[in-house]
Amino acid sequence: MSEQFEPKIVAFVCNWCTYAGADLAGTSRTKYATNVSIIRFPCTGRIDFMLLMKAFENGADGIIVSGCHPNDCHYTSGNFHARRRWIVFRSLLDFMGFDTDRITFSWVSAAEGAKWAGLVDETTQRIREKGAFTDFKKLDCSTFEKISHDAITE
């Protein structure tokens, strides 16, 4: 049997809803894909888009971003601000030709342990089908090739 590709998924979640939801999935002993590494934030409002870029740069194949449902934010409006930012960030990535299907955005509340487990499974499966994320690595190689090519032709 050939070994199947296991993607690395990084999840950026807020402390108050999704992290608690993931905790619930754990305490209820729900089984879900082990590919995910969870990073806890105070609020979705704190999840800077640069953190997502850095995750991809450091070898993530897929990303989950999740927080409290609208109107449930612990700080009242962090997720509303985050939502606007995600809308713009996603369309910027798309305009630059980045595969936005590698990022899953979601709202998962503290009571939705099962939704969390399903979300991780579904994302893992989707990324597994897509394969490893190599766009950034290719960029670095092409820069290197370009430089060495220029150096040779000079």
Add this chain to the structure above:
Amino acid sequence: MTPLQNKVAELFENGTISLMIGYKNAINKLAVPCFIDHATQVEQLIYTPECKGNLSVYLHKAEIKQAKKIGILANIATLRSLVQLTSENQLSDIEKTVITINAQNEVLVFDNMEKVEEYVQANFPEYTEEDKKLLEQLNSMTRAERWQYWSEQFAACVKCYACRAVCPMCYCSSCTVECNQPQWIKVSSETTGNLEWHTMRAMHLAGRCINCGECGRICPVGIPVHLLTAQMNLDIEKEFGSKTGFSCNSGYALNTFKPEDKEQFIK
């Protein structure tokens, strides 16, 4: 003397301004910024189609702010940046007189921002034909083709940050690119770092850029960086209904929200 020069001389003589930011001739018929502090120097002042540079970028400089009363010659893009900067509360500490030349070649003087806003709204500029064409081309490409296009463009970036220096909306005294703990953006020019730099630049300017196109014009390697923010502004207008540089009270689209904001991708 031209009507513009006469007007500026008059403003110096009656004490309305003590420093004038305008354009003067340079070699090759180029127009470069000039700074005048006396009525006797007004003969340098020109206003030609070459006067594209956005002079409002100088209003952030401490040396300029020292002058108590500043006159600024503004094309329509500059007027828009003044409106946006006012809405971001960046110009409240300067006393400024705004001078523009309308399509009928009349010299107009605005002594307050309400009048500037009114003029901008009545003469709101569209994207240039060239930019419209480029945006259309990019949007009709497949995602992979766009990735290829921008990767090639960004590979050429030498990280000189000229696009940041000319931008009237890039006024932060310390920029994330100079942040080194942690180092968000790599110092050297290599393609992933360049992509990150341009993503960051576009994100920080989305909904604030006033489409003057200066960043794209100034880039020494010819990257059309202004298209990124131009596209973001279109998307923001579509999604949230806000236009940049349109009203002195509009603020910044990403600094606010509506509970009913819509999207289709959050699961």
